[in-house]
Amino acid sequence: MRALFFDVFGTLVDWRTGVARESRAALAPLGYDLDWLAFADAWRAQYQPSLETVRSGARPFVKLDALHRETLRLVLPAFGVAPLDDAALDELTLAWHRLDAWPDVAEGLARLRGKFLLAPVSNGHISLMSALARRNGFHWDAILGAEHARNYKPRAEVYLAAADAFDLAPQDCAMVAAHTNDLVHAARLGLKTAHVARPDEHGPGKGERAPGANVDHAAQSLIELADKLV
Amino acid sequence: MRALFFDVFGTLVDWRTGVARESRAALAPLGYDLDWLAFADAWRAQYQPSLETVRSGARPFVKLDALHRETLRLVLPAFGVAPLDDAALDELTLAWHRLDAWPDVAEGLARLRGKFLLAPVSNGHISLMSALARRNGFHWDAILGAEHARNYKPRAEVYLAAADAFDLAPQDCAMVAAHTNDLVHAARLGLKTAHVARPDEHGPGKGERAPGANVDHAAQSLIELADKLV
Numbered sequence: 001m002r003a004l005f006f007d008v009f010g011t012l013v014d015w016r017t018g019v020a021r022e023s024r025a026a027l028a029p030l031g032y033d034l035d036w037l038a039f040a041d042a043w044r045a046q047y048q049p050s051l052e053t054v055r056s057g058a059r060p061f062v063k064l065d066a067l068h069r070e071t072l073r074l075v076l077p078a079f080g081v082a083p084l085d086d087a088a089l090d091e092l093t094l095a096w097h098r099l100d101a102w103p104d105v106a107e108g109l110a111r112l113r114g115k116f117l118l119a120p121v122s123n124g125h126i127s128l129m130s131a132l133a134r135r136n137g138f139h140w141d142a143i144l145g146a147e148h149a150r151n152y153k154p155r156a157e158v159y160l161a162a163a164d165a166f167d168l169a170p171q172d173c174a175m176v177a178a179h180t181n182d183l184v185h186a187a188r189l190g191l192k193t194a195h196v197a198r199p200d201e202h203g204p205g206k207g208e209r210a211p212g213a214n215v216d217h218a219a220q221s222l223i224e225l226a227d228k229l230v
Numbered sequence: 231m232r233a234l235f236f237d238v239f240g241t242l243v244d245w246r247t248g249v250a251r252e253s254r255a256a257l258a259p260l261g262y263d264l265d266w267l268a269f270a271d272a273w274r275a276q277y278q279p280s281l282e283t284v285r286s287g288a289r290p291f292v293k294l295d296a297l298h299r300e301t302l303r304l305v306l307p308a309f310g311v312a313p314l315d316d317a318a319l320d321e322l323t324l325a326w327h328r329l330d331a332w333p334d335v336a337e338g339l340a341r342l343r344g345k346f347l348l349a350p351v352s353n354g355h356i357s358l359m360s361a362l363a364r365r366n367g368f369h370w371d372a373i374l375g376a377e378h379a380r381n382y383k384p385r386a387e388v389y390l391a392a393a394d395a396f397d398l399a400p401q402d403c404a405m406v407a408a409h410t411n412d413l414v415h416a417a418r419l420g421l422k423t424a425h426v427a428r429p430d431e432h433g434p435g436k437g438e439r440a441p442g443a444n445v446d447h448a449a450q451s452l453i454e455l456a457d458k459l460v
């Protein structure tokens with residue numbers, strides 16, 4: 001293995017409490033008091049359907065910010081929020097740029113970087129990935145993933161374009177994710193796989209505690225993964 | 231200004247002495263003793279014509295390694311080198327991945343990173359840029375440029391795609407280069423410009439000592455540029 005590719009939302013950063021916190025910061029000053037975690041869950045529930053509009057070929061590639069902004073407008077009415085102006089929608093969309101990493105990530109990535117090329121292979125685009133990297137102290141060798149391939153995981157071209165960007169064969173690369181589905185698709189293309197447990201991703205005890213399929217490596221944190229691989 | 235985009239060959243790294251050194255390391259063991267600097271100059275002289283085959287639309291985008299490998303085969307006979315096997319051609323092509331930065335670059339970039347997003351906007355591709363970053367200790371926010379835009383500078387889309395990747399307008403970005411031509415093309419699109427003198431790029435005293443057109447900033451090193459901008 002020469003390169004490690006990382007899923008980001010859920011695997012490296014805690015999107016749920018972060019989106020809840022940032023949504024509150026944007027909407028509470030406007031007088032709203034939502035169930036912020038439920039709002040984050042509802043927004044995220046629109047994620048896969050919105051990606052599918054691109055994966056299916058129904059529309060050309062657009063960055064995840066554009067999809068988040070569209071789905072935000074779908075979700076707000078159910079929480080009793082009146083239509084927001086463009087500036088407020090833009091600001092709320094940036095909640096996804098302001099997420100915090102799980103506590104093991106910065107140290108784990110730094111150790112893994114001693115042996116492997118590291119890149120996010122996320123459905124987040126370049127500006128979002130670079131914002132999360134700045135906020136959390138990640139040092140990527142390149143930002144790969146959806147914007148590089150101009151399609152969304154788990155479409156095969158996203159994984160294959162990432163390996164090609166480093167001039168590597170799929171079998172020289174590993175996908176690291178907290179989601180079995182992501183790993184199953186990567187494995188079909190020949191990539192190695194590493195599962196990281198994020199048992200609290202969707203709320204306490206509501207994440208994957210263990211992989212649901214065969215993987216090459218499984219760990220409870222990126223520090224444990226570094227212990228195994230470096 | 232929110233982001234700085236960097237030309238790399240000549241501006242950040244000394245391609246001439248590096249290619250000469252790496253070519254010697256590859257070919258001397260095969261019994262060859264060339265004028266190594268003249269060989270580096272001759273190989274580089276094929277650079278713009280090879281880029282033009284892509285810029286003109288005569289062929290689809292290919293990575294710079296592919297162009298370097300083709301032009302290598304054009305240049306070797308003039309230096310009396312017999313046809314090399316594929317492995318030797320591949321190895322020699324990687325000379326461009328093993329170039330050293332000018333002495334001011336690592337410190338200058340580190341200081342500029344405190345205020346700006348930083349990305350290479352080079353005609354080198356992602357694997358080549360990440361190799362140079364590892365070798366020289368550069369910390370990029372993203373690797374943009376030719377492979378991202380799938381065309382070669384000075385085509386407009388390369389500069390515009392870089393700004394778009396960071397969700398910025400061209401006027402929020404600056405191109406930093408040792409080559410007036412690169413800056414003139416960037417300025418036409420609305421980017422700010424910064425010239426860094428590299429008077430020895432093509433041999434002692436044979437580089438641009440000063441910009442040949444109006445630029446927004448001019449400096450003798452990236453450390454001086456950081457003094458002006460940070």
